[in-house]
Amino acid sequence: METTPCTAPLAALRGRHLVFDADFTPDEIRSLMRLAVDLKALRKRRRFTPFLAGHHLAMIYEVASTRTRVSFENGFEELGGNAVYLRPGEIHMPGRETIADTAQTLSRLCDAIQIRAKSHETIVELARHATVPVINGMDGISHPCQAMSDMLTIFECAGDLDGLKLAFIGDASEASNVCSSVSFTACRMGIDVKVVTPPWSGPVPDWWAETERAARGAGSHFDVVHDPVDGTSDADFIYTDCWWWTGDEDKRDAIVERFLPYQVNAALVARAKPGTRFMHCLPAMRGEEVTDEVADSEASIMFPQAENRMHFQKALLLGLIGIDELPKDPDLQDIGRALLK
Numbered sequence: 001m002e003t004t005p006c007t008a009p010l011a012a013l014r015g016r017h018l019v020f021d022a023d024f025t026p027d028e029i030r031s032l033m034r035l036a037v038d039l040k041a042l043r044k045r046r047r048f049t050p051f052l053a054g055h056h057l058a059m060i061y062e063v064a065s066t067r068t069r070v071s072f073e074n075g076f077e078e079l080g081g082n083a084v085y086l087r088p089g090e091i092h093m094p095g096r097e098t099i100a101d102t103a104q105t106l107s108r109l110c111d112a113i114q115i116r117a118k119s120h121e122t123i124v125e126l127a128r129h130a131t132v133p134v135i136n137g138m139d140g141i142s143h144p145c146q147a148m149s150d151m152l153t154i155f156e157c158a159g160d161l162d163g164l165k166l167a168f169i170g171d172a173s174e175a176s177n178v179c180s181s182v183s184f185t186a187c188r189m190g191i192d193v194k195v196v197t198p199p200w201s202g203p204v205p206d207w208w209a210e211t212e213r214a215a216r217g218a219g220s221h222f223d224v225v226h227d228p229v230d231g232t233s234d235a236d237f238i239y240t241d242c243w244w245w246t247g248d249e250d251k252r253d254a255i256v257e258r259f260l261p262y263q264v265n266a267a268l269v270a271r272a273k274p275g276t277r278f279m280h281c282l283p284a285m286r287g288e289e290v291t292d293e294v295a296d297s298e299a300s301i302m303f304p305q306a307e308n309r310m311h312f313q314k315a316l317l318l319g320l321i322g323i324d325e326l327p328k329d330p331d332l333q334d335i336g337r338a339l340l341k
Helices: 026-044 065-080 100-109 120-128 144-158 177-186 205-218 228-232 247-263 266-270 300-320 330-339
Strands: 056-061 082-086 112-118 134-136 165-169 192-196 222-225 237-240 277-280
Touching: 026 056, 026 082, 026 144, 026 177, 026 300, 056 100, 065 082, 065 112, 065 247, 065 300, 082 205, 100 120, 100 237, 112 120, 112 277, 134 300, 144 237, 144 277, 144 300, 165 177, 165 228, 165 277, 177 192, 177 205, 177 228, 192 228, 205 330, 228 266, 277 300, 300 330
Parallel strands: 056 082, 056 112, 112 134, 165 192, 165 237, 192 222, 237 277
Antiparallel strands: none
């Protein structure tokens, strides 16, 4: 696989936040992808990359997580640092301490803060007061780390991003943070996107308008359609997400019944073009939005997606925290030069 060109200086990311999907330019995302490719290759060779020895990452989780927590925690430790997992009941935010006080305290104790929050406003407020980088690990409206790492997975499969077609099928309402982030980021990176969703399931007007503007700026196309077969038939990648989340258990049966025509199953994939790949951010509600025969098929790349969360986020952490001196290890010096100002 050829690596994507490093088109923006990584050192320019130092000290910045990732709160919104648009916080990095497409060129900066490509540079992080390139760094992630290099870090992944080193890891496969069992080469240690302790760029951030002596550094600390605070990880605040208001919402349950498997992939985001493990990929950030293990990834930061592979970079030589120490990750501290903080969940409700173990810290004073929210309730007894303000977000601003939490941000300022953690900024004196840690080198970066990663947060998975219920509300986007919580992350915005945290970043407003923090003096170290704040990373959005998912909130109620967006999931930028998922979307950006998905670009790495698509690139690995296709060797490029320009001119590809991605169909996101399922829930496109305001609750679908993955749909919003993946569609927006893919359009910015030159991928044509169709959101395939029932007429009653969004998308929300503001997000639609922003994604259309992103597509026009990148020369890609964005559309919302309602027919599952027509919407996915020309896709290079078919992407879905679960239809319900924690707190919706009492409505689960009704939700599944309404969305069932938008299930990714063997019949739908058979009508897509040859070589179409299946993507899912996970967790998958098997038998609902996707069947086992698709999830476990050769077309499925949902587990490489999960792995790439760690590789991309390692690159992200390195870019935002930065380094102050060139590593002595010759295998790491090219990466070190890219990170040094």
